[in-house]
Amino acid sequence: MKQLLSRLFIIAGMLLFSADAIAATQSVTANISFDTPLSLTKVSDISIGAVKALTASTYTITTAGVVTATGSGVWLYGTKTVGNITIAGSTTDTINISVGGYTAQNGVTPANATCAYNGGGAGSCTIASAVAPGAGKTLLIGVDAQVSGTQAAGTTATPTFTVTVVYN
Amino acid sequence: MTKKMEQLALRFFIVAIALLFSADALAATQSVTVNISFDTPLTLTKVSDISFGAVKAGVADTYTITTAGVVTAAGSGVWLYGTKAAANITIAGSTTDTVNISVGGYTANGGVTPANATCAYNGGGAGSCTIASAAAPGAGKTLLVGVDAQVSGTQVAGATAAPTFTVTVIYN
Numbered sequence: 001m002k003q004l005l006s007r008l009f010i011i012a013g014m015l016l017f018s019a020d021a022i023a024a025t026q027s028v029t030a031n032i033s034f035d036t037p038l039s040l041t042k043v044s045d046i047s048i049g050a051v052k053a054l055t056a057s058t059y060t061i062t063t064a065g066v067v068t069a070t071g072s073g074v075w076l077y078g079t080k081t082v083g084n085i086t087i088a089g090s091t092t093d094t095i096n097i098s099v100g101g102y103t104a105q106n107g108v109t110p111a112n113a114t115c116a117y118n119g120g121g122a123g124s125c126t127i128a129s130a131v132a133p134g135a136g137k138t139l140l141i142g143v144d145a146q147v148s149g150t151q152a153a154g155t156t157a158t159p160t161f162t163v164t165v166v167y168n
Numbered sequence: 169m170t171k172k173m174e175q176l177a178l179r180f181f182i183v184a185i186a187l188l189f190s191a192d193a194l195a196a197t198q199s200v201t202v203n204i205s206f207d208t209p210l211t212l213t214k215v216s217d218i219s220f221g222a223v224k225a226g227v228a229d230t231y232t233i234t235t236a237g238v239v240t241a242a243g244s245g246v247w248l249y250g251t252k253a254a255a256n257i258t259i260a261g262s263t264t265d266t267v268n269i270s271v272g273g274y275t276a277n278g279g280v281t282p283a284n285a286t287c288a289y290n291g292g293g294a295g296s297c298t299i300a301s302a303a304a305p306g307a308g309k310t311l312l313v314g315v316d317a318q319v320s321g322t323q324v325a326g327a328t329a330a331p332t333f334t335v336t337v338i339y340n
Contacts, residue, residue, distance in 0.1 A: 023338040026212035027273075028255045029330050030233075030282050030315050034225035034323040035248050092326065093222065093249055167222070167249030 038089040038133070038165055048145055049078025056149030063116040063140040073147065083141030087117075087165055091134040094168040099125035099141075099161055106157035107148035113161060114142040129168050139163070210261040210305070210337055218315060221250025228321030235288040235312040245319065255313035259289075259337055263306040266340040271297035271313075271333055278329030279320035285333060286314040301340050311335070 048061050057073025065080045087095065099113045115125035118137040125141070141163065151157065220233055229245030237252045259267065271285045287297035290309040303309065313335065323329065 023336060024210035024212045024259075024261075025334050025336045026214050026257050027332050027334050028214070028217055028257070028285075028313055028315075029332045030218040030220065030255075030280075030317055031328070031330050032220040032231070032280055032317050032319070033222045033250065033328040034325060035222040036325045037224050037246050037248055090222070090248070090325070 035090045035093060036088070038087065038095065038167065040163065040165060041086040041088070041136075043084035043086055043138075044081050046083045046141065046143060047079050047081035048075075049080050050076040051147065052076060053151055053153040053155070054149055055147070057147050059145045059147065060112075060142065061145075062142045063114055063122040064142075083139075083143070083163075085139045085141065085163060086136045087133040087139055088136040089133045090167065092132050094129040094132055096166050096168055097125060097127040097130055097139065098164050100164065101160070101162035103160045105159040106155065107150045108157035108159045109146040109148075110143050110159040110161050111146055112144045113163075115163075116140040125163070207262045207265060207339075208260070210259065210267065210339065212335065212337060213258040213260070213308075215256035215258055215310075216253055218255045218313065219251045219253040220247075220317060221252050222248045223319070224248060225323050225325040225327065226321060227319070229319050231317045231319060232284075233314045233317070235286055235294040235314040237314075255315075255335075257311045257313065257335060258308045259305040259311055260308040261305045262339065264304050266301040266304055267337050268340055269297060269299040269302055269311065270336050272336065273332070273334035275332045277331040278327060279322045280329035280331045281318040281320075282315050282331040282333050283318055284316045285335075287335075288312040297335070305337075311337075 046061060048059055048067055051059055052074040055073050058070045059067060059073060061067045061080060061082060063082050065082045067075045067080050069075055102110045113125045114122045115127060116122045117127055117130050117139050218233060220231055220239055223231055224246040227245050230242040231239055231245055233239045233254060235254045237254045239247045239252050241247060269287060274282045285297045286294045287299060288294040289299055289302050289311050
């Protein structure tokens with residue numbers, strides 16, 4: 001009888017301590033990092049200058065500010081300026097640049113924008129994993145202006161498009 | 169044998185019989201069953217920690233990541249970039265015994281305090297991480313964990329923080 005009680009006591013003791021052993025724990029880490037939001041500051045819009053009225057043509061301004069015309073179009077005078085945007089943000093995270101939202105105005109349709117980022121060569125404005133902008137890097141932008149030929153002398157047109165930059 | 173000796177022998181016989189029966193009357197027995205069952209210990213295997221990605225530096229706010237990995241900011245905070253991931257823990261153990269899940273031990277780091285963890289166990293909806301009598305984990309069931317990250321606003325760009333908390337699972 002004494003032995004039986006002793007055994008039961010030992011089993012009860014083991015069960016009591018095993019209650020601790022069946023709990024399982026796992027530490028979870030919530031990783032979070034901090035950085036600077038992207039900002040785009042427009043230094044200048046594009047200016048193609050004055051071109052021949054009533055003539056359908058496509059004028060192209062490069063990221064270096066050179067204007068050329070197709071067909072019978074003629075560049076006449078005025079300031080030639082490329083788009084110039086300063087991109088600032090993270091010093092470590094790369095960015096993706098894209099262009100869209102081409103919107104015609106007064107018979108002039110913008111298309112085929114070209115971009116030169118951070119002193120690089122001109123090319124497509126779809127740029128993946130471009131270098132982190134840090135305190136500020138320059139994006140130069142050229143574009144085609146497809147002119148319908150309906151524009152009379154003395155008129156102006158201000159077509160638009162959108163540059164989008166996101167973190168990678 | 170004399171008559172006296174015969175009487176003495178008879179008395180010894182009677183006493184011996186009486187002792188024999190009294191032994192039966194005093195002994196009481198009872199069978200005792202010691203029940204014992206066997207099962208698998210609980211294991212928690214972390215598939216992934218929580219990742220908020222990068223958020224706006226120098227801004228005090230509370231960011232919440234849901235068990236589905238969606239990050240929102242309560243105030244003027246902004247999520248910028250990076251991988252968003254809820255914690256994912258595989259719980260394995262008994263195929264029959266239910267489990268109780270709880271969370272605690274919230275520990276701040278780098279000015280970021282974790283709080284209000286949410287849990288989704290075994291494909292169920294998200295809710296409190298205090299879950300009683302959850303389904304037996306068997307070979308493995310998934311616990312997804314979201315949390316609030318209360319950011320002090322003292323963090324500069326390029327800084328990181330790794331606050332922690334503990335998930336505890338016990339058999340019911």
